[in-house]
Amino acid sequence: MLYTPDLNTILKHRYQLVQSLPSGNFTHNYLVKDQKNNHHYVLKLLSLREAKEWKNIELLKREAGILKHLNHPAIPAYVDFFHEKTSDNSYYCLVQSQVEGKTLAEWVKQGRHFSEPETLNIALALTDILEYLHQLSPPIIHRDIKPANVLLDEQGKVSLIDFGAVRDKILHDEDKTLGIGDGSTIIGTYGYMPYEQFKGKAIPASDVYSLGATLAYLLSHTDPADMKSVDMQLCFEPYINVSPALVQVLKKMLQVNWKKRYLAVNPLKQHLLRIQQGKKSSRLQLPNLPHWLGHAILSISVILALYFFFEHEEELPPWIPMVKFYSMQRIFYSMILNIMRQLNPSP
Ligand SMILES: Nc1ncnc2c1ncn2[C@@H]1O[C@H](COP(=O)(O)OP(=O)(O)O)[C@@H](O)[C@H]1O
Numbered sequence: 001m002l003y004t005p006d007l008n009t010i011l012k013h014r015y016q017l018v019q020s021l022p023s024g025n026f027t028h029n030y031l032v033k034d035q036k037n038n039h040h041y042v043l044k045l046l047s048l049r050e051a052k053e054w055k056n057i058e059l060l061k062r063e064a065g066i067l068k069h070l071n072h073p074a075i076p077a078y079v080d081f082f083h084e085k086t087s088d089n090s091y092y093c094l095v096q097s098q099v100e101g102k103t104l105a106e107w108v109k110q111g112r113h114f115s116e117p118e119t120l121n122i123a124l125a126l127t128d129i130l131e132y133l134h135q136l137s138p139p140i141i142h143r144d145i146k147p148a149n150v151l152l153d154e155q156g157k158v159s160l161i162d163f164g165a166v167r168d169k170i171l172h173d174e175d176k177t178l179g180i181g182d183g184s185t186i187i188g189t190y191g192y193m194p195y196e197q198f199k200g201k202a203i204p205a206s207d208v209y210s211l212g213a214t215l216a217y218l219l220s221h222t223d224p225a226d227m228k229s230v231d232m233q234l235c236f237e238p239y240i241n242v243s244p245a246l247v248q249v250l251k252k253m254l255q256v257n258w259k260k261r262y263l264a265v266n267p268l269k270q271h272l273l274r275i276q277q278g279k280k281s282s283r284l285q286l287p288n289l290p291h292w293l294g295h296a297i298l299s300i301s302v303i304l305a306l307y308f309f310f311e312h313e314e315e316l317p318p319w320i321p322m323v324k325f326y327s328m329q330r331i332f333y334s335m336i337l338n339i340m341r342q343l344n345p346s347p
């Protein structure tokens with residue numbers, strides 16, 4: 001039995017429920033129309049008769065409090081928070097601005113495949129948002145970054161939603177009294193949640209892990225929870241087909257041990273930017289050759305070059321020996337460099 005208001009109900013004498021939206025574990029989401037200004041908003045509703053635990057109300061209140069203090073173009077704006085009593089129930093409601101677009105989960109379910117440049121754009125937009133959240137004082141850790149909590153519109157604009165799992169340091173002591181974060185309640189989503197969060201610890205590097213898992217899902221269409229893992233380390237490589245540089249970045253984001261991850265978002269952003277710029281600046285896009293073929297082509301070119309230099313030495317003008325010496329040096333250096341790059345493709 002659902003204890004939720006019917007569509008078209010008007011709450012607080014102004015918010016008319018227009019449409020149901022996908023809903024989480026303990027709340028119901030609606031698109032609402034504000035009778036005062038005709039604007040559309042998103043309303044997250046908690047029905048007291050359904051709320052199994054008191055702390056669910058606290059979580060919604062906390063989400064409202066957090067949203068109120070945030071100010072970023074890629075995060076929905078806080079509009080209202082209220083409590084409405086009816087004859088047989090009581091609702092707690094958070095109202096926020098409506099963001100255009102579909103969630104990444106919806107895009108993937110519709111069969112959309114994201115190219116590496118598109119994925120890089122999404123990753124960079126999310127690192128911008130995370131940089132903003134993590135530099136706040138105290139830092140805000142989102143704790144539930146996943147495809148269902150990221151919206152993407154037709155123009156490629158990315159937004160982050162759902163601040164219900166957020167932790168900040170101020171609330172840390174309160175968490176303990178609520179039984180949140182002391183190990184008794186795990187907040188986050190299986191597959192996207194790093195190991196330390198299972199143990200109640202959330203740090204900026206935890207959001208880095210969840211972002212990595214989200215990108216792995218975008219590129220593979222496979223839920224990280226369904227991917228193979230060894231000693232809790234996610235083996236995402238066989239499921240995706242991207243440049244070695246991006247694989248290296250994802251590997252670092254998805255380390256089980258948070259100390260081996262990017263500890264802050266900025267170095268991650270710099271690496272992503274370098275991959276993006278590298279892709280834009282390379283005018284000639286060569287196909288991704290297997291390593292052995294790259295080595296073979298390189299070796300044959302060097303042998304041919306040497307052959308021509310030595311076979312036709314007498315026919316060459318006198319200034320050639322100097323050029324020859326210089327060219328040999330260049331060939332040698334670029335050969336070593338190429339081999340090193342192929343062996344260690346880190347960005
Ligand atoms: N600000 C928003 N703008 C547009 N759609 C939203 C917004 N907030 C939530 N939604 C929609 O509602 C769904 C659930 O919202 P979310 O905040 O993730 O709630 P839950 O806590 O129930 O997971 C989202 O997947 C999205 O489809």
Ligand SMILES: [Mg+2]
Nearest residue numbers: 024148149162
């Ligand atoms: Mg959600």
